[in-house]
Amino acid sequence: MLHLPMEENLLDERLGRLASLQPLDRLQHSRNVAGLSATLAGLMDCNEDQIRKMYLGGLLHDIGKQFIASSVLDKPGKLTQEEFEQVQRHPWIGYVHLYRFVSDSTILNTVLYHHERWNGSGYPHGLVHDEIPLEVLFTQLVEDGCLVRNRQEKPSNKALALQKSTGIVAG
Numbered sequence: 001m002l003h004l005p006m007e008e009n010l011l012d013e014r015l016g017r018l019a020s021l022q023p024l025d026r027l028q029h030s031r032n033v034a035g036l037s038a039t040l041a042g043l044m045d046c047n048e049d050q051i052r053k054m055y056l057g058g059l060l061h062d063i064g065k066q067f068i069a070s071s072v073l074d075k076p077g078k079l080t081q082e083e084f085e086q087v088q089r090h091p092w093i094g095y096v097h098l099y100r101f102v103s104d105s106t107i108l109n110t111v112l113y114h115h116e117r118w119n120g121s122g123y124p125h126g127l128v129h130d131e132i133p134l135e136v137l138f139t140q141l142v143e144d145g146c147l148v149r150n151r152q153e154k155p156s157n158k159a160l161a162l163q164k165s166t167g168i169v170a171g
């Protein structure tokens with residue numbers, strides 16, 4: 001039987017406090033990524049310590065956004081190239097921030113590499129294939145799932161889905 005880890009057993013107090021400084025919507029996203037990453041790690045028969053680290057990596061993966069202006073992060077509409085480059089710095093900023101007091105490579109790799117992509121199109125380093133640590137691929141997988149769901153929840157996309165379902169727009 002699958003044992004799903006409970007949040008209170010996994011949450012390191014100090015890192016949990018740090019994660020809780022995120023604005024509510026981002027904290028909710030991070031909790032979703034953390035919980036799903038831990039669940040996936042459990043399904044893959046990872047041990048309890050690995051599951052805990054996957055959870056904390058997910059909880060902290062976007063912590064670098066704390067250091068980027070909300071006027072950029074929450075800007076409605078299209079970002080300028082310069083703003084986009086600012087947002088793309090959040091994995092590196094988060095890594096540098098955590099590196100001072102976190103030594104675990106699973107957590108640090110998740111923060112630094114969660115926007116790398118299998119085909120090399122990601123950032124910050126444009127890693128390809130197995131240059132990306134396995135545990136980070138787990139987090140990417142669940143994060144992409146969360147982001148797809150978030151996009152579907154936006155009113156404009158709901159309207160688009162409705163239009164598609166009624167045949168107004170081709171699917």
Ligand SMILES: [Fe+2]
Binds near residue numbers: 029033061062143
């Ligand atoms: Fe994220």
Ligand SMILES: [Fe+2]
Binds near residue numbers: 090115
């Ligand atoms: Fe991110």
